[in-house]
Amino acid sequence: MILRTAQPVPATFDALLPRSLAERIDRLDVLSRKVFAGKLPGERRGKRRGRSVEFDDFKPYTPGDDLRHVDWNIYARLDRLVIKLFREDEDMGLLIAVDASASMASGEPTKLEFAHRAAMALAYIGLVKQNRVSVASFGGPGGVRQLTPLRGRANARRVASFLLESLAAGSSPNPAPPRDDLAASFNASVRQIAMSRSGRGVMIVLSDILIPGGVQALGPALNALAAAGSAAFDTYLLHTLSDAELDPAKERDRGLLGDLRLTDAESGRAAEVTVSASLIARYRRSILAYTRDLKHAAAARGIGAFLAPSSTPVETLILDSLRRGGVLR
Structure with a gap:
């Protein structure tokens, strides 16, 4: 269930990664549970x-x-x-993939903005620790776009420039045209990015994972991440949903009741729906079941999955959720 709101998006490095947040995460590190056989000197052992x-x-x-x-x-x-x-x-790689598809441009703040802010914070942590950091975006007008691996704090602005460009493209009034092959496109994009990895390290995907066919349709993408995991990469999914997608009842004050015409931001398909309290309750049960099934399917393949609502402050995600989840230390 997608409701769009026009909001300004970050346009500068400091807006994407405020100095106050950078100072708080400066001493964090990405945690890998794999045993490393390093190739280049670095801070990590x-x-x-x-x-x-x-x-x-x-x-x-x-x-x-x-x-x-x-x-x-x-x-x-x-x-x-x-x-x-x-x-x-130890020489560790950090590969971050951000979904920039049309469905991400909803929520307050948008899922797109949240994911790009989180990606910047994670990339910054890796750069400061001299890891090989590569950032990719997919699902947007340009398809899969990927930044070559970088090291060191001095490259933070290059990463920010890449992410700001991706964020601006995904937030534009004319995003990628509607398409029907959403599951195939998602699976192919994640597989392409996963196969670009080199050496050993951690891969993190940030996406709303709103795919027709549910968890069953995500098999190729999950298998690609599992293959990365078997090749000495720790793999994680940050499942990013808006508050309205988790509980549409929060949108009642915007008229989300009665006879409505809802249009899918990805496929462009529309449906006439009578939205009632009972329908919202059924939807809420369905979305909770979907997030649960996704987490179980990921865990069965050795992939960590976290629900990351876009309303969550990025500092809370980084300093609390991902530290408790063993992604950061």
Whole structure:
């Protein structure tokens, strides 16, 4: 159930990521439960033992061990040969995909704005920690668009520029034309982005996931995310819905009762509907069942799924929900 409202959208870096929020999330980090075998030096340390600069533990010397790693101080004191073990540097990727389709341009604030703000905050956290950060948008007028992986705080404005362009395009009065192949398009886009990953890390998709056919139609997208998970990526869905989509009763003061003509923002199809209190109650049960089924289908594939209402302050999502959910630390 989609109600559009004309609202100004962020147009600057500071509007997309306020300095006050940047300062609060500056020390956070993206958490991966996978074991990493790093390729490049970075701030993060992996769990694989190798030759690096950070001491981890000792082990008894065995013939064939590198004598350069013998701790001669212990040998002098205890007359025992032991080898020093180190943690190897970890190189982690962070891949963020944002749904910019027409259905996202609803809610107050819009789901589109919320998702882009959240994506910017997550990207900033990854950049500050020297992770490889790539951001993609899909479903908008330009189809799948993706920013090449970047590192470091200095690239935050490049990420912001990409997201601001995506946000402006999705918020324009003339978004992508209506289409009937919504499920196929969604699945293909998510699969394309998931396949672009490299190395190891975390992938996060922000979308309302309003797809004809329900959870059953999302099989290819969920399987693509599951494949990323089996390839040493932690994968997450942030299911972004507006308050009105979760509970249309909140729109009664806008006349959402009686005989109405409702038009789907994605397909352009219209339907004549008599909206009553009982219909709203049935809808509410259906949307709750859908969010529950989506979470279960994702969990069965090793994907974490979180309901992220667009009315949630981004700082609450980042500092509370995702930290408690084990996505951030």
